Each structure stands twice: as structure tokens, then as C-alpha cells.
Amino acid sequence: MTNTMNSGEVISAGTAGKGQVPVLECRDLCISYRTRAGEVPAVINFNMRLMAGEAHGLVGESGCGKSTVALGIMRYLGRNGFIKSGDILLNGRSIVSMTEDELAQVRGGDIAMIYQEPMASLNPTMRIGEQLAEVPMLREGLGRKAAMAVVEKILAKVRLPDVARVVKAFPHELSGGQQQRVVIAMALLANPKVLLLDEPTTALDVTVEAGIVELVQELAAEFNTAMVYISHNLGLILETCESITVMYSGEAIETGPVAEVLREVRHPYTKGLINSIPRIDVSRYERPLTTIAGQLPLPSARPQGCFFGPRCSNFVAGTCDQAHVQMVPITATHASRCQRVAEIDWERPAEEGKLRQKAEPGEVLLDIKNLTKTYGKVKANNNISVEARRGETVAVVGESGCGKSTLAKVILGLESASSGAVELGGKDIGKTPVTKRDRETVRNLQMVFQNPFDTLNPSQTIGFQIGRVLRKLGGIKDEAEVQRKVLELLDTVKLPRDFVFRRPRQLSGGQKQRIGIARAIAGEPTVVIADEPVSALDVSVQAAVSELLLDIQEEKGTTFFFISHDLSVVRYLSDRVVVMYLGQIVEQGPTEDVFQPPYHPYTEALLSSVPISDPSIVKRKVVVSADVPSPSEPPPGCPFSTRCPYAIKGVCDKDQPQAKTFANGHQIACHLSAETLLAMQPIILDQKAS
Amino acid sequence: MALLMATVSLLLFAIFDSDQFRKQIAVAELGGFGVAALSEADYTDWIAKRGLDAPFLERYVSWVGQVFQGNLGHSLEYNMPVSSLLADRLTSTGILAFFFFLAMVPIAFTLGIVAGIKEGGLLDRIISIGSVVSTSIPQIATAVLLTVFLSLGLGWLPSKSAMVAGFSMKELVLPILTLLIYDVGYVARMTRASMIEVMSSNYIRTATLKGLSSAKVILRHAVRNALIVPVTLVFLQLNWLLSHIVVVEVFFQYNGFGQMLYNAAMYGDIEVLQAAALTASMVAVVSQLLSDIAYALLNPRLREVK
Amino acid sequence: MSHSISLQKTRGAGLSRLQLVLGLMGFIWLSLCVYVIFPDAFGAYQSYITLPAAAAVVAVYVLMFQMWRGSRIAIVGLSLVSFWIMVSVLVPALPLIDPNKPIAPFLSPGSSKDGLTFWLGTDMRGRDILSRALWGSQRILVWGITSTASAYFVGISLGLMAGYLRGWWDEVFSYLTNVLLSFPVMVLLILMLNYLGQSPFNVILAITCSSAPSIMRIVRGLALQERSRDYVHAAQVRGESALWIMVMEIVPNIRGPLIVDACLRLGYTTVAITTLTFLGLGLQPPDPDWGLMIREATSSAMVWKFAYMLIIPSLSITTLILGFNLIADGLRELSLRD
């Protein structure tokens, strides 16, 4: 990257007017890593102006350089990273040219950072109180006692219950949400001017996330702290920030006030991103997802001209693949790095994805009756009854630890049911381990796994892994036939045929996931259990894999048993939804009904927690406490009674609620009367006129 | 742990209860070392006289009882109770072990920590290469080379450590050095690996980005976590030492536990061999236990579980 | 895209470089074993039966050199080890003085007698030290590699069963392991050799008993880790047998750390065998052996003037072990790279 290209590139977002000095400013910042393959530019000519009290969002898919920007601001780039050129100004002072001592003042003083993994960010052998007390002892030169007092005050401020206990606790004794609150408290202790948050809630459940986001916003307002909020979730940025920068392959490609950028998109990548995000308020029949073709270029192999060129539907040869594309101002605060920004018709609706027809589900294939699975004292699955019909998608949703994966394991025969039945085609297989099941049963029940990096055997070729299923379950003996089928399956999952030779490490996450799907459907199963098949993927890849699953279902009439914590994806993919909480089913019914009132109070809280990336939508807020009871000591009555805002004292905490049935077989297990439930307001209140 | 000790002792008892070892004792007791053959009748008599025809378990229990009373049998070679021989030799080896640990722990930990602070740095590279080389020289080779150069060549130190003229600190130097060369390398390596892992962890990043100086980050946050594994390893070195003491003591003719074990094996002093094997394995079991306890104590995550 | 894509490849078959190397190493090892175990099987041709293995050593060296090019340390280690393997393969055919024939005692390095030159001198019985040092490599390598291989076979089998099957298998094998690991290695070796009697076979047995438990622990740990990964679940879900999963799915994915460990363990085993000979246990005289050479010299030549008798075998064993350890280190470094 030469420096000549950035001349005139001064545009960056910022709501404040000219003249004021920004608290933090990045000027043509270039950051590179030294690797064995040579020097890799990770961030290129990055500009940002952050005014006091302003919150700026940084979005983009993984590997686009978001974290590198944050760590660069802290000048903490590890052994092989370095700031190649450009400057970072803190209140006009250059961080890049600071000495180590000055830097130590800035770190944790003027700028504090909060990271994705709260557990890993805390010293495991030091008590919380001591870790926090270090900050006031260092900054204000306080003694231990005085420092502890300060610490207790701040812990109360981040709304941790039982501060006295937390101070003495070790990190592992706190829940993920509590740990993140501790990390936030640590950051706030120094009263920083700028807070860098790198995916602070990505590892947390949605209801916990909602609580943390609310906290961060309140505190930032109170202390007038400016924030750089990094996330891959556009909706979250919309809810938390005033301005936004969208990054792609190391560059800012669009920047401006959040609502404006989302409403008046001026870059094809941003537009693609928005159109590939499923939403909890519309179904696949109303708004099919569009996908972005291709994948992120490797930093070492970026194309000539526009980095997004090879994936862009507006690409014009001779224009987009020539000189490096500059930021083009659109308004005073909004800019886009697109050569053709003036030529493209931005109002034209995106080329719609495939509009799908509702199909009638067939007979019941998988029938789970009163299934209970206990591990010692823990009831991982408690009296679960669900059925899945031919050709439909049944989704099981719930936050981590609610028993989703256990249910999948029992169905697949990796665990055996403690009581109750799992019937496949009328035969109970709940207590038969997979090794004892007959080949037909095994063939008919296959699985797609969550983690693309784990799902394939790293030492076998793709061809071998798919072929093995064909031989083993498909019963195909003829080698030429196996060969033909493997290639066909690669076609089905839309991967090039020469992938048969490849090994998993040569594939991207999305490609691996496609192979995982090909492997699952190779034996022509009637039921496929998909455990979070898209949750580890970036949104654009997520959309493509989701579409693939729908295509396969349409073509083969496969039944999907789909497990997820992501309500938007569930809304998009499923026909029926089962909501689980602490091992029990609290609500189930057709997807349309579950996402509309009446809601179970837990479902309502879940829905309200999901950020939506549409500025024209107004959401009703329901915040519940973040403390999920331990599965080994569930509350005696309704499992949700410890967090439920509607809980009826003396009833909910004593008696298990029975399921009430509403229209279309929609069932809700709650003590609230049917009238109360029916009178609930929808979570999506209104579409603001734009 | 108790179960493990019981199994180990039972196993040892069973091995030494075999005809093969019994005959060796019988031959020695009945005829002294000169007699080679032993008639069946004499042997049967001897067994009856010794009460060795009683049921196995009964004898095992009574043997354990004897062991607890400190009665470990009689050494034929030295013609003294095994227990006093053992006590004497364990003391000698204890002295050796004490100085060994005294030197090994601080040197190895320091080298490991220093190397691990900056992976790939100059110090790291020097220490790493040094530790590969030092762990590559087998104990006999170290003993030989040290003796050749420091004793035969330069004449600084005595080449034997038999301590014929009473206790001499000088005679301890070569055996301890021999043990140190390997083990400092080994423990330093492990410490380095642990330190590198800690230094690249996110909580070290947190500590640095709090604004702590790098000295504070290392001393307050890194070292404590990095030493958890090496500390447990130090206890396990006791087991290692019991193995390597044999060759070192034999080479330098140091009158310790290792040499006693070796002589007993070579000259068929069976009851000494049995006692030595029992002691060694019990020490090893205890060192494993200590190591587990240390791990649990140093690691807050395990502290409550226990 | 046509159907020309070969069938072989989808089966994951085809001779990989690793398999080739393993095959060649097996051949070298077998040749040496045959030579050492059946000293008279081939009469006059006995000295030449290991010669084909020399070609194999060169081939392995070249192949490994290419694989490990990225690590200078590994290459140095590889060269050291290959040197000794080459020596042990070539030594029967080299024009050396009979290593067991007493000629003239205490000759210093470089001196000549009866028209023979003793480049490294002679020992106290008058035998040629150069010849003894070179011949010594053969015994060490044959027994060292054989006992390590045997320990690995046992350790991997038990470790896989304990780690993958869990349950009773795990309980039983782990307990057995703990019992065996309760004996310091040298104590266990001395005890076993005393009980079983001294023979090469018993040395292998004793070393297997002392090494297999730690190998089993490592394999168990690795297998535990792998069994919780989704590709293993995927194999379970399609109804694969436990044997298939252990051998075909898990083993190929844990081979990296195992190869590193195997190099280290080859070092330990070689040291153990040398030490046993030094102590007068295990392999018996008079055939040349580094441990034995040190033993004999310490009892009769502890003088500066004759120090070469001690130094030469010490350096020989050290260079071999260093070779194994450097390979292990280099491989670890390489594995961290990708």
C-alpha cells in the first residue's frame, strides 16, 4: 500500500461539528503483521474521529481487522504486529510516538479495553478484589484499604449482586455475565475517556447480552465516556452507537451516522450484509435472504482495485479493478469507498433471494414422548415431548445449558434416555445406543455439527470422508458409483468437484460446514439433526448455508431437527419452534404463532433481547435478571420463576405450570391465565415511518 | 493413595515371595555365599522353619505388621538389620538430595522464567539450546566427563565420593553437579513452556493494558501462574532422583541408598533389595501425592473441590 | 470436471511420504535385527546383508530432510541420528580391526602396532577403541529401537482403549499404570532384571513395563481430547465401530505429539540400556557396547592419560541422544508453525 492514495482522505464519521478536538482520532492508520509469508497488512488507511461521549461502532466479518484497530490504539500488537504508518491521536497527542512510560499512563488510564472472553481476561489465581484494586492503587496511589473501598463502590455500580462475595471470589466462581461486569468495572475504575469494547457480549447469551449492553450505555452516559464498540452484529451497533464504520478486508468501506448508513446504504458490501441478516420480525416467505457470493480475500491476496470487487454484483471491469478505491464523501458525515457510488441505483431493491412456497408437512417421523435424561442430580432433559413430521423443520431454541445438545445426543443414540421414548417410524430407539441400532435407523438419523473446525477429520481427504458414509450407510459397493455420488454431493452443496482431493485445513469455515452437510445427507437420511449449523459462521456465509439447507429440504423432503440459540435464524429456517429453559419445554408451536403474542414470559424476554438491524423498527423492552439458576438446583415451581417479571408469588415458585393450548396447537406452560397471555403486546411495536 | 500403596506393597511382597528369591535367601542363610546347590529337603525344612508355608495373605498381613514396626529383615552382606542400614543410607542420600534441590529449584525456575518472558529472544534461545544439550547428556556420560575434566584433568575435586575419611563437602560436589546438569535443563524447559503460555494469555494482556509496568505484570501476574506446573514437577523429581541416584552413587561410590540398592541386587542381598524397593516406591507414591496437593493448593479452581 | 478423478484418491489411499518413510525405517530395523539376532545365518555373506539398508538410510535421510527443511534444529538432529544408523548398518562391511581381539593394551590414540593403526587407541585389554565405538552403535540402536517400539505398541493400545472407551477399561488401565509408575524407573528395571534374569529379551520386557505406562497416559490424554471433537461424534453417529474410530479416526490426528514423544523416548530408552550395561545388568559382555566400555574403563583406567577410553564412548552416546532430542525439539517447533 502506498501512501499516495490517501491524499484527500479526511472524511470520517463524527457527529460533532468541526473545530472541536476529538478524544480519539485515527489518521491513515496502517497496521501490519510480520508472518512467515512476509508482511501482511491487516488494517489499511483507517480513519476515525471520536468525540467525547460519542459511541462509534465498528462492524465487519471476522478477520476484517476490527480487533487489530483496537489493539493498535492500545499499541498492543503482540510480537509480530506493528503500526506501519499513520497516527493515533489521543486529545491531539500522538500515541504512536509515545514512550513506554507515557503509554502505561494511557493504557487503562485514558483508554480502557474490554474483550470478548471475560473469563480469559481475568487472572485465574487472583481474587477479583485484588485484581481490581490494582487500578486505584496504581492510578491514584491509594493504599490497599482505600482501594478496596473504591472497588466495592464500582462493583455495586455495575450491579453485581453480593459485592462482598464477589470481592473475595476467584474468576471461575462467577458466571460469564458477572465476569464481564467485573471486567467493565475494572475498565471504569480509571475513569477512562475512551472505552474500547471488542465483541464484549459475543460469548454471552442474548438475555445476558441485553443486560450488559444496557449497563454499558448507562455508564457511558453517566461518565461521558466515548466508546468504540466492535461487533459483527449490526443490530447491536444500531442499538448502542451513534456512528458506524463498516470494515472489509482491512479497510473502512462505509462510515457515517448509524441510522443514516443503515437507511441510505451507499456501499454494495454494507447492503449485502444487511440483506443477508435474518430478522425475528419477518419469515422467509416474506423476505428471503440474499447472499454475498465468494469469500473474504486473504490479506496476502487482495485483488487489484476494489477489494470487494470479485464479490460485488455492481462490479464493472475497467472501473472497479483499476486504481485503489478512495473514500467518497456523500454527505458531510457519510462516506463510502465505492468507485461507482454515484452511478448505482441505491433505491432499487436488492435482487431478491429465492422466494419459497410453504410445503405441507407429511406424517410424523420422529416422535419424542416424555423424554427425561438425567446426569446424576441434573435433569438435562425433563419430560420433553416433541414430534417432527416429514419435510418440516423443527427448531429447538434456548440459551446455553438448557439441554438442547443433550436432546440431540439422546436422539442420535450417543446418550441413552433415562425415561420416556424416542420413536423413529414407530420404533422406540431412546435407550438403544448408536452402535446397537440397525443400519436403517442409523442411516435415517444423521447430524450436522456446530463447529466447522471440528466437524471434519483433519487427516482424511474430503472425498474419503463423504465416500465413507456412502459405503457404510448408503450400502454402495461399487467404487465408480461411490465416486460418482461423491461428486454429485459436492454439486449439491455447491462446492467445486476438485475438493475431493483436499484436506479440511485447505477449506474455509463455510466450506467445511458445507462438507459437513454433504456428509450428513450422503446416506439419504429422513431426519437430519443440525446442532447450531450456522452459528459459528459469519453472517454472509450463514445466509448461504441457511439457503443451502432449505434447498436440500425442498429437493429431498428431509426433516430437519434444528438446534439454535439464535432466534433470528430460527425464525428464518423453521416451521415449528420449541422453546426450552432449564431442561424443560416452556413453549412450542408453529413458528408464526410463537413469534407473535401470546408469548411465554421467557420467550418474550428472549425476543426482546435480540438486536434488530433496522432503524425503522421500535421494540418493546423487557429486561430480565441475568442470573440463570444452576441446572443442578432448579427452582421448585416454574423453572423461569426466579427471573420472570410476571411471577405470581406463592404459585409460580411452588407448582409446575401445565401447558395451555392456543390456536394451531400453540402450547405455553405458564400459570398466567389465557386472557393475560392473549392480551400481551407484540415485541415489535411499530414501524416508524421513515 | 492408600489403595495404591497397598497394591504396590502386595506386588512387591508377591515378587519376593517367589521361589526364586526364597531360594536365594535360603542358600545364603544356610550355606553362606559359597554354597551353590541346595537340596530339596533342606529347602523344605527351611521354609517350614521360617513359617513360609502359611497362607499367602496371612503372611502378607504379618509382613506389613513387621514393616510398620520397623522390622525389615536382616542384611546378609552387612550382617546388620536392614532397618538400620536403610536409615543410614537414606540419611546419606537425603543430604545429597537436599543440596540438589537447594540448587536445582532456584536455578531452574529463574532460567525458565527468564527464557519464557520473551519467546524467541536471545536469552530464550541461549537457554533453550543449553537445556536441550544438557538434557541430552546421559548421566553416566556427565559423570565421566565431569570426572575426567574437573578431577583427573584439573584436579580440583576428588573423583570418588566414598567419604572414607568422614563427611566431606568437596566429595559431594561432583555427584550433585552430575544430577544438576540434566535436571536443571529439564525443569527449566518445563518452566519456560509454562511461562510462555502464561505470557500469551489474555489476562496478561489485561494486566498490561491496565497500565501496569512490565516488571509488575511479570512478578504479580505471570510468575505465580507460570510456576504452578513447575512446582508440582519439583515434587515429581523425587521419583526421578531415586532412579538416577543409582548410577550416580555407583559411579562415585557414594554410600547412599542407590548404591545399597545396586549392591543388594548384584550380590543377592534379597531382604535389603525388598526393603529398598518398598522404600523407593513409597517415596514415589508420596511424592505424587504431594505434587497433587501442591497443584490443588496453587490452583484456586481445584481448591474448593478438594 | 470429468470422472477422470482417480478412485484411489477418494479412498485417501496412495503411498504418502510418511508411509514411505515408515516402510523404509522398518526395513532398516529388520535388517539390523536379523544381523544381530542371527549372527551366523548367512555364513560368509553375513557382513553384507545389511548393505541394502544403507541405501534405505540415505533415502530416509533425503525424504526427512525435505519434510523438516523448515527447522534447522531438526535437520541437525536428523543428521546425527542418521550418522549413527549409517554406521551401525555399514560397520560389518567396514575394514575395521576385530573389536573383541586383544592386541596391545593402553595404546594412545594414533599409535600403530603390527601394521595396524589404532586411530583412537586401545583399551586396557588391547582392543581397538575406534572399532568398539562404531560397533557399539549397533547393539544400542537395535535394542533401543526394539524396546521403544514394543513400549509404544503396548502404550498406544492401552491408552486408546482407556481414553476412548472410558469406563472400566479406563479404571483398570489407569490403575495399572499408576502402580507401575509408583516405582522409580531404575528400581523397576533392576528389580525386573533381577527377577527375570538378564537377557536382551528381558531388557525389552523391562523397558516396555517402565515406558508403556507413561506412553499410555499421554495417549489416553490425547484420545480423551479427540473423542470430544465433532469428527469423532460424526463417526459415532454413522455407526462406526470403536476399533475403526480409534485406529482410523483418532490415531492419525494424534500422531504429531506422539512422534515428538517417540523421539524423546528413544533417547530415554537408549540411555536406560546404556546405563544398565554400565551397571552390569542387561546386555552382557564381551560384545562392544558404550555402557560397557565406560564400565570397563572406570574400573581400570581412571587416569588423565587414559581419559580417552572414557571420553569416546561418552561422546558417542551423547551425540546419539542429542540427535533424538534435537529432532523432537525441531518437530515441536515445526508443529507450532501451522
Ligand SMILES: Nc1ncnc2c1ncn2[C@@H]1O[C@H](COP(=O)(O)OP(=O)(O)O)[C@@H](O)[C@H]1O
Ligand atoms: N498476530 C497476528 N499475526 C498475523 N496475522 C494476524 C495476527 N492477528 C491478526 N492477524 C490477521 O489480521 C487480520 C485482521 O484480524 P483481526 O483484527 O483479528 O480481525 P477481526 O477482529 O475483525 O476479526 C486477519 O487477516 C488476521 O488473520
Ligand code: SF4
Ligand atoms: S467499487 Fe465497484 S466493485 Fe467495489 S464496491 Fe463499488 S461497485 Fe462494487
Ligand code: SF4
Ligand atoms: S409460570 Fe409464573 S414464573 Fe413461570 S413463566 Fe409463567 S408467570 Fe412466569
Ligand SMILES: [Mg+2]
Ligand atoms: Mg476480533
